[in-house]
Amino acid sequence: MPASKSIQIILARQLASCVAAPILLVDAEGALVYYNEPAEAIFNQRFDETGEMAAGEWTARFAAMDDDRNPIPAEERPMMRAITKGHPVSQTIWLRRSDGDWRHLHVTAFPLIGERDTLLGAMSIFWEI
Amino acid sequence: MQVTLWGTRGSLAAPGPETARYGGNTSCVGVRGREGTVLVLDAGTGIRRLGATLGASVRRVDVLLTHLHMDHIQGLGFFAPLYRPDVEISIWGPASSRLSLRERLMRYLSPPLFPVSLRELPCNITLHEVPCGDVDIGEFRVSSALVCHPGPTVGYRIADACGTVLTYLPDHEPALGASAFPSLPRAWTSGGSLAAESDLLIHDSQYDAHQYLRHVGWGHSSLRHMLDFGTLSEVKHLIPFHHDPGHTDDDLDRLMGEAIADAKPGYRVTPGQEGATFEL
Numbered sequence: 290m291p292a293s294k295s296i297q298i299i300l301a302r303q304l305a306s307c308v309a310a311p312i313l314l315v316d317a318e319g320a321l322v323y324y325n326e327p328a329e330a331i332f333n334q335r336f337d338e339t340g341e342m343a344a345g346e347w348t349a350r351f352a353a354m355d356d357d358r359n360p361i362p363a364e365e366r367p368m369m370r371a372i373t374k375g376h377p378v379s380q381t382i383w384l385r386r387s388d389g390d391w392r393h394l395h396v397t398a399f400p401l402i403g404e405r406d407t408l409l410g411a412m413s414i415f416w417e418i
Numbered sequence: 419m420q421v422t423l424w425g426t427r428g429s430l431a432a433p434g435p436e437t438a439r440y441g442g443n444t445s446c447v448g449v450r451g452r453e454g455t456v457l458v459l460d461a462g463t464g465i466r467r468l469g470a471t472l473g474a475s476v477r478r479v480d481v482l483l484t485h486l487h488m489d490h491i492q493g494l495g496f497f498a499p500l501y502r503p504d505v506e507i508s509i510w511g512p513a514s515s516r517l518s519l520r521e522r523l524m525r526y527l528s529p530p531l532f533p534v535s536l537r538e539l540p541c542n543i544t545l546h547e548v549p550c551g552d553v554d555i556g557e558f559r560v561s562s563a564l565v566c567h568p569g570p571t572v573g574y575r576i577a578d579a580c581g582t583v584l585t586y587l588p589d590h591e592p593a594l595g596a597s598a599f600p601s602l603p604r605a606w607t608s609g610g611s612l613a614a615e616s617d618l619l620i621h622d623s624q625y626d627a628h629q630y631l632r633h634v635g636w637g638h639s640s641l642r643h644m645l646d647f648g649t650l651s652e653v654k655h656l657i658p659f660h661h662d663p664g665h666t667d668d669d670l671d672r673l674m675g676e677a678i679a680d681a682k683p684g685y686r687v688t689p690g691q692e693g694a695t696f697e698l
Contacts (some may be wrong), residue, residue, distance in 0.1 A: 292611065296566060297564070299566070299607070303595030304595065403564075404513065404570070
């Protein structure tokens with residue numbers, strides 16, 4: 290059968306595309322699969338321009354620092370911790386946009402868990418502080 | 419494979435002279451393989467007549483449930499092979515996040531809703547929770563995936579050894595949440611992988627365009643959405659199915675004619691009529 294996204298990820302994208310809160314979606318491997326228009330405004334980058342990105346690619350493109358301005362390793366970012374720990378994570382971070390500008394964000398990431406406790410990915414909702 | 423429609427109606431059985439041509443029984447489709455494998459897709463009221471056609475030589479039947487709404491399981495207790503101790507029956511269907519398939523089915527197959535309990539059936543019965551992946555059943559490879567419809571609901575893609583593919587999506591709303599449908603590629607569309615390049619797609623067609631607007635989120639498609647989904651999926655032949663119980667034969671003739679004339683699909687469309695058989 291041809292590969293396809295799971296219905297939970299498809300519905301999460303549809304939800305994200307209809308709400309005003311910035312939302313970012315990753316799959317179970319941490320690859321970025323979608324971010325919505327409000328998130329595009331924060332990233333200063335349209336999703337159509339980037340498309341889906343592997344975990345290493347998007348975490349490098351949108352670098353993050355903690356409140357003390359220390360770099361946050363990719364595996365310690367809220368989205369990745371939500372996947373590896375399997376529970377919601379909330380944190381304030383500094384995020385570097387595509388134009389090099391830094392934005393102070395509050396991020397809440399939570400895992401998307403499907404039938405038989407299958408990890409499907411994670412969703413993060415964030416807003417500027 | 420041979421595919422026979424035993425029940426084409428959605429939501430509620432709708433017998434009567436005004437529905438005699440398309441049929442009044444709820445969802446049930448029989449699939450027979452060249453080597454004798456028997457699959458039953460859903461157990462709506464149409465399953466009773468299907469059961470009567472299975473001869474004494476049939477020893478195994480696999481019933482594939484897409485979900486457990488009443489119109490898809492109501493006929494199960496009237497499926498004659500369930501009462502034959504020499505028959506092995508496997509029932510496949512989705513669990514919920516908290517209840518097993520057995521627990522969910524028992525809610526119907528037990529008093530007071532039904533006099534016979536699942537455990538009292540004389541056949542050799544096995545329940546399988548669909549893995550949302552691939553499984554081999556007899557001569558068929560059956561793939562399943564969750565699709566857009568309220569509650570745990572799967573669609574099935576059934577392929578034989580020759581690569582012939584039947585896809586069954588009787589309750590499906592792939593357009594839910596889309597500002598324009600289809601606007602995303604197949605990989606981002608509910609049911610897209612199940613239906614891709616199918617030889618025969620049996621698909622939900624419950625509403626006309628006006629009805630759909632009053633039923634967004636109910637888990638069903640408009641005729642136009644169904645046709646557009648068929649185009650996106652690059653199917654060869656599409657069977658509109660799960661007809662609204664309020665639609666008479668004349669209504670269905672008119673609505674299908676209008677929708678097909680408007681969409682101009684580049685593939686064959688045969689409105690689902692009870693009793694129709696397709697050789698693939």
